[in-house]
Amino acid sequence: MAEPIIRAEGLSKTFLSKERKKGEKKRKKEVHALKSVDLEVLDGEVFGLLGPNGAGKTTLIKILTTLLLPTGGSAWVNGYSITKEEDEVRASIGCMLMGDRGLYWKLTGRENLDYFGALYHVPRPDRAKQIEHLIALLKLDDFIDRTVETYSSGQRMIVAFAKSLVNDAPILFLDEPTVTMDVPTARELRRIVKDLNDHGKTILYTTHLMHEAEELCDRVAIIDHGEIIALGTPRELKDSLGHEDVVSLEGIFPDATVSRLRAVPGVLEVAVSAEDDGRSKLDVMVENSRAMLPRIIEAVTGQGSTVEEIRPKEITLEDVFVAKTGRTLAVDTRVVGEKAVRGRGG
């Protein structure tokens, strides 16, 4: 674990797309999906790309896997330039980028694997052996000889994963591979990923699930609005918050209560995620949760608020994201505070 096996320097990507607004003329709109990204992934690590929807994760992966050309910058995968030695790059990687897509529905799982094996130039005997191996490893024998059109989406997903392993490449790109899997299947997939890594494969894994990144990744880059805003081991990232603690509250909190809480000296940040039925969750970042607890309780009691639960929380990568952006990663996010307004600006 020393050499960078993936290296990106100043990668940027700008999409031009037509914007259609009601009552207005169509016009071209620029989307800056990546803004000068520098990145090094070391040989043998599981590297996590973590970020909310639209952060630029897929765009970055598509560029590194030669599907898209960058607008600016350059990158090397396995020592090969992604723009000048595309075929060598492709031969060095296995990819699962589009969830359960990318399979032929009228072919069986096995025929799909064999087909893609041939397209990766895997010699026939090796191909047959590797497919048998994958069938055993991923427990595919129940459905591998049926046509893909008969699969459940989870089954398609796992065959798509098998496809990424058919050329047994040293580097694996996985773009939210667990996104439609049930919990046990996702856990099993993570276990296999870990196992493949133990046997020497380098893995670049994108997810918007913090716990997944924490569980799996040696190092994590947090990406937001096309920029890497934090990078390091999960431990380092959490330690970077210093001696900050998080107190988590659940209940009903009017905006006035939240403002009052923010005004309490020693409170650094309050992130609000709205839940259904008017309840919400507050993550209060403070310097010392034990000392601050009485003052937090005082600030949130009365005046129409109801506290249902209050507990000091272990710092997670989610909190790192909150600290850097003022937003949470959850989908229903209501943002409070000046920092957050700036975060939204991009």
Place this chain on the structure above:
Amino acid sequence: MAGETVSRGFGLGRPGPRASAGVVWSVFRARLKIITRYKGAVFLESIIPVIFAGLPILLGAAVAGGEQNAANNFFAYTGTTGRTAADFRLYMLMGSNTFMVVTLMLWLIGYWVRREQETGTLEALYLTPAKRFHVLAGVTSYTFIRALIAFLVATVLGALLFNVNPLEGNFLAAVAYLVLGIPALWGISFFFGALVMRIKEANSVIQLLQWVLAFAMGVYFPVTVFPFLLRVVAMGFPPTLMNDAIRSTLLGIASIYGPWYVVLGLMLIAAWLVPLLGYEFFGWTERRVKRDQGVGQF
């Protein structure tokens, strides 16, 4: 377990001849497997040209008052005499069959690109180190077989239904012209494939072009009936050449292009020039698409 030792992969960036042949063969076989899983597709599409030929045959008989009259008028207008009603039918049948081959090519390659986009397999293809040339070679070999089978089935069906005997004429030479005409059709369909990759509304474009094609290649008539400018354009169009070569050979009538060696020469030129241009255009489009949206967008 694959990784008992640290694995560095099986894949090759630069394949040898064996691996390359493996790509062509795998693509070819996969396409063939897929079509055989759509029951009856090949047979059904072979019925279409028979219906297509039926239209002008019946219309001709109705307008001219009898089929022999139709044949006399038709061939006289197009510059030959002493032709039978069977020749008239064969003329229409061959035109329709050739048209079917042309549209088959357009759909099989042009529409292939869109299908692969929809299923996400186009991106999957672009993730492999397989060369575009080898993948397209696999696809075109498949379309070649498909077209040949469809043409023969349609000819047999049509011969039985319309009571004509294509073997009376120079049938083998006609099939040879069909085979020789197919590479140019590949070239055109590469243009189509490239357009499909870029244009979102590809289906309607192909639909439209298919009928423009039918018109321009003279399905039911020699293009000499066109006004001058249109005729020049139509004659410069490879399917017209192929259609004319097949029909004139089979029926033993004069080609609109001139003596047989001119026809053969033109066919030979088209057979390598058009695919070459189409292939270059495909590659060029592909690079452009990768520069902006990516090949998976449609």
